[in-house]
Amino acid sequence: MKQQAQFADLAVGRNTAQWLLILGILLVAANQRAPITSVGPLIGSIREDTGISNTLAGMLTTVPLLAFAFMSPFAPKLARRYGVERVVFAALVVLLIGTLCRSLTSAGTLFAGTILIGLAISVCNVLIPSLAKRDFPSKVGIMTGAYSVAMNTCGAFASGIAVPLATGAGFGWQGALLCWSILAVLAMTVWLPRIRSAERTVAVANAQSKGHSFWRSGLAWQVTAFMGLQSVFFYMLAAWLPEILVSRGMAADTAGWMLSLLQFAMLPFSFVVPIIAGRMNNQRPLVVLTAVLLLIGIGGLFFTGNALVPLWSIIIGIGGAFAFSLAMIFFSLRTRDAQEAAELSGMAQTVGYILAAVGPMLFGWLHDTTHSWTPPLLLLVIAVSALFAVGMGAARNRYVQGG
DSSP: OHHHHHHHHHHHHHHHHHHHHHHHHHHHHHTTTHHHHTTGGGHHHHHHHHOOOHHHHHHHHHHHHHHHHHHTTHHHHHHHHHOHHHHHHHHHHHHHHHHHHHTSSSHHHHHHHHHHHHHHHHHHHHHHHHHHHHHOTTOHHHHHHHHHHHHHHHHHHHHHHHHIIIIISOOHHHHHHHTTHHHHHHHHHHHGGGGGGHHHHHHHHHHHOOOOOOTTOHHHHHHHHHHHHHHHHHHHHHHHHHHHHHHTTOOHHHHHHHHHHHHHHHHHHHHHHHHHHHTSSOOHHHHHHHHHHHHHHHHHHTSOOSTTHHHHHHHHHHHHHHHHHHHHHHHHHTOSSHHHHHHHHHHHHHHHHHHHHHHHHHHHHHHHHHSSSHHHHHHHHHHHHHHHHHHHHHTSSOOTTTO
8 A cells, every 4th residue: 555655646746747847838838939929019119219220120020030040050959968958947047138138228238138039939949849759759749739829829919918018008118028028937937847857868868869960861851941931931921911911901900910810820720730740640631731721821812802811811820820830740750859859950940040031021022123012922822832842751751860
């Protein structure tokens, strides 16, 4: 009986630790987009208060993407040396410092804080998929879905309440941005006990490290291209969809809600798609469905009428959820262990966010050059076609290393 009680206590302790880890992962996910998506609606107030130009104001959303691209290759190396738990906690500390720094009134601290936020989020972006593979190997799909939903929900919520917090609640743009430091503190509080297991993690990682290099793997490049193309597609639409709709006679606030509708349509599918993908031998049917949905949605935008725009936004959102979910779960499905997943994630996100930073500028340049939205929309069609091509390769039931 005494032994049974000891085993019961051990099981309870293990279950408690697992639930705390799940909560920690979801809180990290909540911090992944909210600090960035809360900036866009406040750009006007920030520009007026700090006196920065429109160009510099636009860089507030581009700088984090460049930080993502810069930091992503280093995250797996840091995790291998110091342990995933320690590195994630350190990233949360940097995120908190960046959030506090960004809320000061000078332009210098504004951009310094933005850079710190981008670097911190990049580390978590890369390492959380590998953590899910390491600690939940039989539930990778469920964990990827839950992580995606938490990230997208908080991102959409943050963009929606930014202005009400700044003006309605009287917080100003500084206070509206500072509010998101609460999420970082909560994540740090839950994550702190995990640091105790870092020594074991480091030992295992160092013992298993084989010095993987995926830059010569064709499959790794297909996963990377898929990640990059879905990123550039999303950020081009996020930057320009409201402007396209306003130019066609839609009210500015309604056009903004169309972008919100697109993001909210992603939420249920961000959870379901990874679970389905994780149970399939290969994910090619999902890649086909992704391309079909995105092409239908973009095709609808070629029509100048606004009556069906809500439908097109929902279809694009669903297709975008498919694309994002597949990109995230490919890191786990195409690798054999957590360290490989981290390395592949770092490679894919480095290239992906470089494309994401360049895409909106190219989209705008095409419009400025042609004075029409047709060529930029055709660019989206090309991106989806390329996404389909590389996705069919990335969805094969193989491993990037010796598969």
